[in-house]
Amino acid sequence: xxxxxxxxxxxxxxxxxxxxxxxxxxxxxxxxxxxxxxxxxxxxxxxxxxxxxxxxxxxxxxxxxxxxxxxxxxxxxxxxxxxxxxxxxxxxxxxxxxxxxxxxxxxxxxxxxxxxxxxxxxxxxxxxxxxxxxxxxxxxxxxxxxxxxxxxxxxxxxxxxxxxxxxxxxxxxxxxxxxxxxxxxxxxxxxxxxxxxxxxxxxxxxxxxxxxxxxxxxxxxxxxxxxxxxxxxxxxxxxxxxxxxxxxxxxxxxxxx
Numbered sequence: 001x002x003x004x005x006x007x008x009x010x011x012x013x014x015x016x017x018x019x020x021x022x023x024x025x026x027x028x029x030x031x032x033x034x035x036x037x038x039x040x041x042x043x044x045x046x047x048x049x050x051x052x053x054x055x056x057x058x059x060x061x062x063x064x065x066x067x068x069x070x071x072x073x074x075x076x077x078x079x080x081x082x083x084x085x086x087x088x089x090x091x092x093x094x095x096x097x098x099x100x101x102x103x104x105x106x107x108x109x110x111x112x113x114x115x116x117x118x119x120x121x122x123x124x125x126x127x128x129x130x131x132x133x134x135x136x137x138x139x140x141x142x143x144x145x146x147x148x149x150x151x152x153x154x155x156x157x158x159x160x161x162x163x164x165x166x167x168x169x170x171x172x173x174x175x176x177x178x179x180x181x182x183x184x185x186x187x188x189x190x191x192x193x194x195x196x197x198x199x200x201x202x203x204x205x206x207x208x209x210x211x212x213x214x215x216x217x218x219x220x221x222x223x224x225x226x227x228x229x230x231x232x233x234x235x236x237x238x239x240x241x242x243x244x245x246x247x248x249x250x251x252x253x254x255x256x257x
Contacts, residue, residue: 007027007157007161007164008208009211011023012164012192013192017169020168021168022052024039024161024164025038025052028139032122032139032150032154034140034141035117035142036054036058037053037137037139037140038053038137038138038140040067041133041134042067042068042077042134043132043133044081044133045130045131045132049067049068050064051063060115060116070112073106073107074108075094075097075098075103076097076121076123076138079097080134080136083125090125091122091123091154091155092122092123093121093122093123093145093151095120103119104119118141119143120140120142120143121139121140122146122154123137124158124161125162126158126162126164126165127169159208160208160209163201166201167209169199184228185227186227187220189220190224190227193210193217193221194236197221197233197236203218221233
């Protein structure tokens with residue numbers, strides 16, 4: 001099974017970030033069977049968090065607020081921040097960074113995770129947008145840790161999640177064609193590549209996601225420039241600028257201080 005290719009092909013052509021988060025969470029829950037999972041954005045400097053959770057019908061209230069309240073106590077958050085300074089991104093389990101005894105004695109467990117029945121977690125970093133601004137996927141379990149085999153799978157999956165997070169970096173990002181470019185005679189593939197380039201992806205990364213070579217990506221871009229009447233990707237990308245809006249299904253919280 002080509003996990004990288006299968007994930008990319010399933011997730012790269014979705015209409016917006018909200019649809020991507022729903023589809024990605026469903027696929028990840030199959031790859032890593034769990035009681036629940038979430039995509040998180042945590043901004044330590046602005047004291048802001050955004051959470052997309054699966055299932056959405058959980059009884060635990062505002063998860064973005066809970067993430068902010070626990071940000072300084074959570075072992076995985078602290079470990080993520082250390083990695084962000086060293087530039088080394090690695091999937092990690094909660095049990096990799098804290099002992100059971102320390103965790104069960106922590107305020108995080110006593111005042112939050114015990115009620116939520118979470119004592120095992122797997123975290124996959126998807127992006128770092130700046131100092132202290134992290135995107136991560138986190139899978140949750142109760143009394144059943146993630147295996148070494150699942151960690152191998154996590155290391156295989158993480159690179160494509162990073163590329164997809166960049167591709168869907170804005171809430172209204174679309175990998176289909178929401179812009180009026182049909183008049184230019186662009187093909188579906190040319191439009192798809194321009195949409196990915198508009199999110200900051202290089203030709204090599206676009207090729208990985210679409211299963212084509214970087215040279216083929218460059219050729220499609222050159223054809224697009226001719227049709228658009230320009231000679232560089234900066235001018236071409238200007239046609240793919242749209243007003244951002246929040247993806248449905250997410251919760252957001254900014255601390256009032």
